[in-house]
Amino acid sequence: MRLLIAEDDPLLADGLKRTLEANGFAVDHAPDGNSADHMASSQTYDLIILDLGLPGLDGFSVLKRLRRRAGGSSTTPVLVLTARTGLDDRVKGLNLGADDYLPKPFALPELEARVRALVRRGKFGASPQLQHGRLRFDTIGRRASVDDQPLELSAREVSMLETLLLSVGRVVSKEQLAEQLTGWGEVVGTNAIEVYIHRLRKKLETAGISVRTVRGLGYLLEKPGSGS
Ligand code: CA
DSSP: OEEEEEOSOHHHHHHHHHHHHHTTOEEEEESSHHHHHHHHHHSOOSEEEEESSOSSSOHHHHHHHHHHGGGGTOOOOEEEEESOOOHHHHHHHHHTTOSEEEESSOOHHHHHHHHHHHHHHHHHTTOOEEEETTEEEETTTTEEEETTEEEOOOHHHHHHHHHHHTTTTSEEOHHHHHHHHOOTTOOOOHHHHHHHHHHHHHHHHTTTOOEEEETTTEEEEOOTTSOO
């Protein structure tokens, strides 16, 4: 899950980035409207958190451009943040295609809850649970269980499992997995991905679920019942 935070207040941006990273998201930060517009057009995000009062291009314009791209078919959820509390701004933001609206100041747990709800809606539709054989993954609490027994996973393992579960039956490359784990400009090597996959695979073995290595391509969770 990859998020973009467009926010010019460095303290707030840093706090948000750290909180969301601790929740297992890969987070990129744009400090002004033009870089937000550029990043949103060159990368697909699972969610954009957009401050309205940005230097350069303002948040409304970033939103307008985002929704206009791809013939208006962009479905990236957008959570608008703003110090402006006027009803006009709220209505304007929602008319331009924002999915939710959070006035500043806000409590971090509330932001986290809204981020989860929006990402879930965009990614999973109505169902918050992913079932794969005996494994169940709760996309709200980001917890995995096997036969209703909780499975202990690190934040990175959760993130990789989620990516694999969303691509059941398709090969996921190491680069795609690495991308889910890193922020803009940071690098997680493919060696590290091999280590995480090794650990995840051991934990999933007990549930009779195998993560197949497709040599030279990446990893694959097979559809349940399709053999190994
Ligand atoms: Ca601002």
